[in-house]
Amino acid sequence: KAGVTQTPRYLIKTRGQQVTLSCSPISGHRSVSWYQQTPGQGLQFLFEYFSETQRNKGNFPGRFSGRQFSNSRSEMNVSTLELGDSALYLCASSFGGDGYTFGSGTRLTVV
């Protein structure tokens, strides 16, 4: 059974640019959540999608957005990148809302 796949693994972007990260959940999982992880802030919840609808949203500015497709794959977009957006972005999928399986993350560096 394939795990959660996140692409790309590493990304370097310049301030002001935008970036799109991709997440393919485990087959059959309809819930996809996104997290930002930084050394000082731990795991910060961004948003959760379930059956193409945003079900929960964390306390992040509108520059962070996401969507989910009919095959449950999800994308996260960050516009007008800031240096402080440098982090590991993690995607997690679940069947019903618990027992999350995480991907290995996308390491974003903003320079």
Added chain:
Amino acid sequence: QQQVKQSPQSLIVQKGGISIINCAYENTAFDYFPWYQQFPGKGPALLIAIRPDVSEKKEGRFTISFNKSAKQFSLHIMDSQPGDSATYFCAASHSNYQLIWGAGTKLIIKP
């Protein structure tokens, strides 16, 4: 009321010893309490989870102790091994809503 407080922030244990990480919560509606283990460069992985109808759950060397009246739960790692060195996160949720995460504990097992 939505917070989960995790302690200690870091922990050093000798090989063969017992590692204990504690978490406390406020929201009595929480009904699912997982522990995740994260190695560097990887996403968190579900280690063990408990629901409030039991006071203890054991899987191999890992045990969750749950005290409903005190609103606390803890992870015990028996016979700690260097391979257990990782960051551990506790979390809580209710009714399959998003997980509320602790801040993490960096565990180092000294050979």
